[in-house]
Amino acid sequence: MILAGVAVGLGLGVKLTTALVLPVIVLLAIRLGRRRALGFAVATGVTFAALGVWSFVLNLVETGHVLGHGGGRVEQTVSPSLSGGLTTGRKVLLHLIDRSGFEVHVIEVLVLVALCGSAALTTILRRRGRSWGSAFTTAGVFALSLLAPIFVAGLAVLNERQPSPVHLSSLAGINKRVNEDVSSFGSLGLVLVGACVLTMGATLRRRRDAACRLILALALPLFLVILALTSRYNPWLSRFLIVPAALTAPLFGPLFSRRSMTLGIVVVAATTLGLALVRNELKPLDGSTARPWKLTRVEAVKLQVWKPQAGRALEQLDALVSQKACVGAVLDTDEPSYVLFGARLERHVTFLPRENAPQAAQRAGVPYVVIGSGNVVSLADGFRASGWALRTLGSDSTERYWILSISPRGGSGNCHSSTAVEQAKTLEQA
Numbered sequence: 143m144i145l146a147g148v149a150v151g152l153g154l155g156v157k158l159t160t161a162l163v164l165p166v167i168v169l170l171a172i173r174l175g176r177r178r179a180l181g182f183a184v185a186t187g188v189t190f191a192a193l194g195v196w197s198f199v200l201n202l203v204e205t206g207h208v209l210g211h212g213g214g215r216v217e218q219t220v221s222p223s224l225s226g227g228l229t230t231g232r233k234v235l236l237h238l239i240d241r242s243g244f245e246v247h248v249i250e251v252l253v254l255v256a257l258c259g260s261a262a263l264t265t266i267l268r269r270r271g272r273s274w275g276s277a278f279t280t281a282g283v284f285a286l287s288l289l290a291p292i293f294v295a296g297l298a299v300l301n302e303r304q305p306s307p308v309h310l311s312s313l314a315g316i317n318k319r320v321n322e323d324v325s326s327f328g329s330l331g332l333v334l335v336g337a338c339v340l341t342m343g344a345t346l347r348r349r350r351d352a353a354c355r356l357i358l359a360l361a362l363p364l365f366l367v368i369l370a371l372t373s374r375y376n377p378w379l380s381r382f383l384i385v386p387a388a389l390t391a392p393l394f395g396p397l398f399s400r401r402s403m404t405l406g407i408v409v410v411a412a413t414t415l416g417l418a419l420v421r422n423e424l425k426p427l428d429g430s431t432a433r434p435w436k437l438t439r440v441e442a443v444k445l446q447v448w449k450p451q452a453g454r455a456l457e458q459l460d461a462l463v464s465q466k467a468c469v470g471a472v473l474d475t476d477e478p479s480y481v482l483f484g485a486r487l488e489r490h491v492t493f494l495p496r497e498n499a500p501q502a503a504q505r506a507g508v509p510y511v512v513i514g515s516g517n518v519v520s521l522a523d524g525f526r527a528s529g530w531a532l533r534t535l536g537s538d539s540t541e542r543y544w545i546l547s548i549s550p551r552g553g554s555g556n557c558h559s560s561t562a563v564e565q566a567k568t569l570e571q572a
Contacts, residue, residue, distance in 0.1 A: 440453055
């Protein structure tokens, strides 16, 4: 429990949603005895005080709020409500129906493997003297363990036939994409976790560790309930469930009690891993693009799901602005500011305040300013009024992604000077 306390203390400092598993972990600590519970509490407190608390202290000092001004946690937190919790919980559960990479032809191959494999296994067992009933049971268990993707695909079909289904998309509903940003547990993970939780009553009989196993089985449902009641839905909530899923993993043991089931699970797991590596949309190995390690910056950014326009914007920016130029930026929180620094990180980037941005850019001596997608309309007029030339970057049929403002003076070229750098630091702190 000492190591568990250290892990929880570190987790609370890194990701605040770690707190949602505290009820389960505290119950486990209490169940294991007063001494272990005390050790867990001390280890958690000491680790958090020594290593985890400082980000919250920094937020409090610089912003006056323990959680800072935002960054995800603040704006995504809501007051608990039954209707909101049910809506969020349903969407998160649907996101767990994850068919990443398991297209129809892949599922058909698994069905063929299940049929042929079970027939071969039945023949082998019969030749070894097993009865027909025993051979059929073993072969059936092997075939059943290969059908997890079919079960998940069936759930997807049932959802599509509902009067008001949550339709497939890249960022919500049931997922079929191989992408770590939108994928969830995969076909096998959902079935394993669901089987352990739903069959808990049958596995608790006459077990000395029944209470601990029941507490572990509650990890995922309890985490989901608390998360749904306290969070506004977004497509990435399901990734937080990896923590309670890991707590549920010790219950997988009975599923591997039969070698035939273990073999089927390994086949599906290996298939899932292969699909994840070969068909990953962000790092594909299927030949649709260059190998991941050979992708240019522009090619890599174009593969992003959330803002594909960023690739075009970066390509146009590199064509207009030198790799060693001085650039100002007014971007939103989630925009890929890292691309502004250039291929070899040689550009000097000054992040400017939204208020009086043209004047701040002139004081910083930057000849170029990139205006982010969330600030295009309001800031572009201000730069235009100050005589800056505007160029649209990464536009598509629906919106402009970025706008590049070019100074009417062509830039003073002094943004690397000590005075300008100090002014830039002052602006960033403001």
